[in-house]
Amino acid sequence: MAAPLLDVDGLSLEFRTRSGVVKALEDVSFQVAKGEILGLVGESGSGKSVSAYAAMGILDAAGCVTAGAIRYDGMAVTGAPEREVAKLRGREMAMIFQSPRTALNPIRTVGDQIGDVLRRHGGATRQTARARAVEALAQVRIPDPARRARAYPFELSGGMCQRVCIAMALACRPKLLICDEPTTGLDVTTQAAIMALIVELCRERGMGALLITHDLHLAAETCDRIAVMHAGHVVETGAAADLFAQPRHPYTASLIAATPAAGRTLDAIGAIPGNLPDLRAALPPCRYRARCPRALGVCDADPLPPLGSGHGVRCHNPLGCNPMGEEATVDHAAA
Amino acid sequence: MAASRLGIVARRVGGAIPSLVGVVVVTFVLTRSLPGDPAVYFAGLMADAESIAATRARLGLDRTWIEQFVSYVERLFAGDWGVSLQTGRPVLTELSQRLPASLELTLAGLLFAIGVAVPLGVLAATRPNSWVDHLCRVVVTAGVSLPTFFTGLFLVYLFYFLAGVAPSPLGRLDFIYFSPPHVTGFYTIDTALAGDWWTFRGALAQLVLPALTLGLFALAPIARMTRASMLAALSADFVRTATAMGLSRRKVLWTYAFGNAFLPVLTTLGMVFSFLLGANVLVERVFSWPGVGSFAIDALVASDYAAVQGFVLAMALLFVAVNLLIDVIYTLVDPRVGLEG
Known part of the structure; x- marks a missing residue:
């Protein structure tokens, strides 16, 4: 396999909160290859x-990477x-979230919100942003995209809002x-x-x-x-x-x-x-230990074997x- | 879209009409139920029962409340708001000459408060627990706990008596200046329109301390609301989306977070403006400001009913107008408004 697109390598991460340090991630590794x-x-x-x-x-300020690295296409994201x-x-790289209705700015038309992204990354100008936003909406199979671009999120259904989020995420071809x-x-x-x-x-x-x-x-x-x-x-x-x-x-x-x-x-x-x-x-060492029906004595003593x-x-x-x-x-x- | 917004705005304006009717009724009932008999008062010290009755008939006080109300409304529309006992001039003339002075002061105070409180609140929200946040907390606490007459006197003591940098706190213009030609009644604007920059500076110098006094009072609620709504907006899902889409920090902060945080701030501004009209009464006294507030105090002390009635009515109309304005701005900013209603 060629170098993965996203490489999360041995990532450990803590949240320092008022009620103590939450060890949210420990030695987490996974890779996403191109097209996978x-x-x-x-x-x-x-x-x-x-x-x-x-x-x-986009971690919260309380989140803190203590070990490991994340690389995007060979470039380090952590520590950069x-x-x-x-x-x-x-x-x-772009991201879409759950509850698409609240994931969109309620007082801005969806066309303007997609236009914001296009103007930031896609080289669109104030004049071309609207037309390209309509194009982006058409690509996520939204019927009558020109009219939808003028709509506010509260005027659209949840599924339609998620399509808008996808259009926004994919507008600049991540x-x-x-x-x-x-x-x-x-x-x-x-x-x-x-x-x-x-x-x-x-x-x-x-x-x-x-x-x-x-x-x-x-x-x-x-x-x-x-x-x-x-x-x-x-x-x-x-x-x-x-x-x-x-x-x-x-x-x-x-x-x-x-x-x-x-x-x-x-x-x-x-x-x-x-x-x-x-x-x-x-x-x-194994955080599943207390719930596990197959636990052995070794589970308490030895560190977990590597993922392989x-x-x-x-x-x-x-x-x-x-x-x-x-x-x-x-x-x-x-x- | 635009057409339906205009329709909503028109409905809001129409919706203010019942408030206006209510205001007129309340002012009428309020003055009729004040203690004391105006007929006795107007008939004079030497009056007997017969002349009191004659005076009552002349003032129309022997008629039913309904008839009195109708003639009151008729006179209101005809521009006859009665005559002030202390000055001997029509109440409407008095009010219309003094209102610009009060408005200029209130708006200057409000602008100062917005100019300081909104950036302060935004900075405090974006940097929680930094020195800006602590400063914001101190300002908010001080603003709510210091009464305006105290702040006013303190500022006069500090800047006029001790430092000597402020002009004497006696009205809108020092006696060495001539009043500018009347256009808006706002001295700062009228002098600027006339190109009289020397007088403009004089008017501005007089305005600074009282406006500051009012502004410090108005600062607290605006800063607190800006900080709170900005914090809420910054943790909202759509701000996270905007960040994940890589929008610039400025765009996320202003267009996305502040655009939404502005709505509750706007509501607060309407309330603060109403508070300021009340606080004005004391501040005008401290700075000998020839506004409606000091006029109303004098009228109240002298039992000048027509003047008090006129003042209450004018203030109430102003309240309705401000709330209407806030409503209209809200409708224009927030597309969701007016769909449920």
Whole structure:
């Protein structure tokens, strides 16, 4: 594989808050290659969004990178001056967010908001910005784009607002698109349409994408590769098909077992016991230790094994090939 | 879009009419229910029952309230707001001559307050817990806790008595100047229009201390609201989006964050302007400013009912006008306004 577009390498990150230091990310590594869609999955609070914000350089001021690096196309993002990183945003990498209605400025027409981005990066002038904004809206399949460009966000539906956000993100043809739960808060048919649009545009333009979601079905359908996060660790990574067919980390297996599907009753859905550990407290090497049914003595003592390449897992006792000789008992049907 | 906005503005203006009717009714009822019998007062010290009755009939006070109200409204529209007892001149003339002085002072104070408070609030919000933020907190606390008559006297003591840099606090122009030709009634504007820069400087020098006094009072609520709404806007999702799209810091700060933070500040400005009209009464006294406030105090002390009534009515009309103006600006700035209503 050539040098990845986005390379998050051993990233550790803390938030210094009034109630203590939150160790939000520890030794997080993942890569997005050109034209590849990487899914970042995990429950709420596992550090998916924080990783993305760090990559965009838009972390809250309380956030502080303590180790590791993020590189975009070979250029260091962490530690680079804000001026340099700001040049990448919108032009090289762009981001869309959840709740698209509040993600847009309520008192500015969507055309003007797209125009702002085009004038900043795309070399548009005051005169050409409007026409190019209409063009950008047309590219995300918004009907009657000239009229929509004059609309305010409150006059549009949630799905339409997300299309506007996508148009804005893609207006300057970035090479990397980060989608932070782009379909949360949209109804199911709109979700499907938005995801289809994102995938189509990525394939069409050869764009790399990082898709953050807690919807495993969505990840399985759209992503080339998956990275599973739990409590600030990447616990497993691999090609989407492999990972869902043969999960190796107990957490991944439990997540898959906990996914609702047609024909599955509530009883058949396995809830994961316990909660995410308190990231402010002292933590064991494996942050899944307290919830894990396969924990061994070694889990408390030794640091986690490295992720490795291909279908990698950070577990002393992974499913499939394990020292205890037992077979995986977890339901894979969801994949 | 533009046409519908104009329609909304027209509706707002129409919506002010009931307020105006209410104002007229309240002023009427208020003066009728004041203690004391105007007929006795106007008949004079030597009056007997017969002459009091005659005076009552002459003033129309023997008629029903409804009839009195109708004739009151008729006279209002005819421009007859009664005659001031102390000055012997029509109330409307008095008010229209003094109102520009008060307005000039109030607006100068408000402009000063906006000029200081808005940048201060924005800076405090963008740099939380920096020295600017602490300064903002000190100014806000001082502004709400210092009464205007004290600030006024203190400034006079400091800049006129001790430092000697300010002119004597006696009205709008020192006696060595001639009043400018009347155009707007605002001395600073009229002198500038006449090109009389010498008098302009004189008028401005007189204006500085009282405007500062009012401004310091108005600073606090504006700075506090600017800081709070700016903080809220900066943590809003759309500011995060704008940052993630790589827009410049200035664009994010002003067009995106401040554009939205401005709306609650605008509402506060309307309220502050109303406060200032009230605070004016004391400040005009301290600086011998020939405005409507000092006129009203004198009228109140002398039981000059027509003058008080005229003052209350004029202030109420001004309140309605200011609120209407704020409403209209709001409608023009915020596209969401008027769709629910």
